[in-house]
Amino acid sequence: MASDTAGSWTPVALSADLPPATVIPAWTPVGAIVLWRSQSGRVSAAADRCPHRGMRLSHGFVRGEALSCIYHGWSYSSAGGCVRIPAHPNLIPPETIRVAVQRVEESDGIVWVAVGEPEMALPCLNRFVPIRSLTVDADIAAIEVAAGGKAGADGLIHVADCSWTRLLPTAQVGRTLIHLLVERDRNLADQVAASRIAEAVRRRAEMHQKDVA
Structure with missing residues (x-):
């Protein structure tokens, strides 16, 4: 289960509370994160700060398969890389522009985020x-x-x-x-x-x- 040390899983939200194209803030023992689900249904978790101006990404929005910052619209993939800068539409963003991402899994209706490298499999809620x-x-x-x-x-x-x-x-x-x-x-x-x-x-x-x- 969750702990305050590395190597654990943290239950951060219910799957039902994160429908497609939704963004919510969440928290793990290592700090605040943004949790989002793409239009196709993929769940992702990342540090809750845009590397551009530090705006919280949990205030942002989902467009297709990317998470966009509400401030200047910089967009990030589920892997954390910047994929679009609206002010420079013809620019391919450098790979160095990225947000830190966390491993995330869904099981038994709960969204779990990994803290460090978990030594155990996801907990089973059984009945x-x-x-x-x-x-x-x-x-x-x-x-x-x-x-x-x-x-x-x-x-x-x-x-x-x-x-x-x-x-x-x-x-x-x-x-x-x-x-x-x-x-x-x-x-x-x-x-x-x-x-x-x-x-x-x-x-x-x-x-x-x-x-x-």
Whole structure:
């Protein structure tokens, strides 16, 4: 699962939250990234800074198979190379103009980004599927207290109030991103109930964090 050291996978977003031609900001233990899906459906991840003027690429837009900066329109491929500079349409951009890219994979409805060179394969969620993500202003320890369960060997936090629900956490700066998972065969009513329980866990975790601060 995700860690604060190199050699791990970080769950940064749900596949459902990244439809074609979409750009969103995300975070890994090594810093902010831009996550985007091309028009054909390919997911890519890169450092969230345009090498031209430093504008955040997560403010940009997708055109075809390239990510374009919102400032001056410089465009980058999934491999990180600059492929177009609108002010110089006849120029072939030098190979030195590029953004750092990260290895990215999709599995079980979650987008994972590699930190360093992962020693293990992508985690398998088995019978669970993700339904939403929440940001919690608390650390993972506080979330475990609020959920009434510890993270297992698979990195998933068990929720005492809902045995068929799990939380997949990713530590961020001063907060935690959690992906809410439920068993595959659960109906819409169960998913709504799990979402409400997750919201309650968030409130308890944030209160606990304030109490111990």
